[in-house]
Amino acid sequence: MSSPKRHHFVPRAYLDGFKDPESGFLHLYSKRAGLWRRQKPEQVMIRNKYYCQSWAPDGVDENILEKSLGNELEPKGLNSLSRLVNCPTELTDDDTANIISYIEFQRIRVPRQADEAKRLAKLAIETMTKQDPEGQKILETHEVVIKDSFRFDFMELLNGSIGPYLGRMSWEIVKAPEGCHFITSDSPVSFWNADFLPPAEPGIALYGTVVFFPLDSNHLLVIRHPEYMRGEKGASERLPKDIDFEDGQIELHTGRVWDKEAVDHHCWIMYMLSQDLVAGCSKYCIDTAVGEETVGHRPAS
Secondary structure, eight states: OOOOSEEESSOHHHHGGGSOTTTOOEEEEETTTTEEEEEOGGGSSEEETTTOOTTOOTTSOTTHHHHHIIIIIHHHHHHHHHHHHHOGGGOOHHHHHHHHHHHHHHHHHSHHHHHHHHHHHHHHHHHHHHTSHHHHHHHHHOOOOOOTTHHHHHHHHHTTTSHHHHHHSEEEEEEOOTTOOOOEESSOSEEEOTTSOTTOOOOTTBTTOEEEEEEETTEEEEEEOHHHHTTSSOTTOBOOTTOOOOOOOOEEEEEEEOOHHHHHHHHHHHHHTOSSEEEESSHHHHHHHHHGGGTOOOOOO
């Protein structure tokens, strides 16, 4: 059986939730090129052989990650996310686990996170090398190159590190009012903290860091640390390293409808924290986000 070479780093089935219901197209804006276009969900958020591990030993399928995503993590996660939106009272423990796994991997799989991990790895190696005079001389004529295979090490290293935080946080599904829509991006699981100006993206171990994940054009999942919500901790305060992660039921809130200003502000956050592409069901909702770039820093809702 042949394997597809064009691999989505944001699943097509997820992107379906943001397409124009009449045309079936996504409205897209590239902030690098400053250009608009319309495409089908299956044509965007793709890189050729993105999950292919050509260095896999004999007997190991080099496309094992792509196949496991398509057969396991993505369908299970998206089915559970659909249940979260449409019938949250019926959510099971398995659904919660599926959603946490999906969100966690969606966060670390995208090129924006992989490129940042490579940049930090290169910086760390250069910094250590410069501490030695001989190393300093070598760097004058040679360059540190991080192989693409490093992003697989990065995903393996981070996999499982975000989930425990998500499990202890308070979840809320908010809706957009009539006539407004949420947008998504090539980095749809975004970390936002009121003490940091985008494109800076703080870690989840700060009490004020909020996880934003647009579920479709009408629904947004907002995940917050309960201590910050209660006003007990500041946005830049760090959770203790030895904090206990206890098993328990997710605190889930539903029913709140944001106003247009809050939706527009979230769209601006998604735009600022994207690597390049933002996508939505209309040009208007994206155009508003792009225009918000000049407004500056405001508190999140």
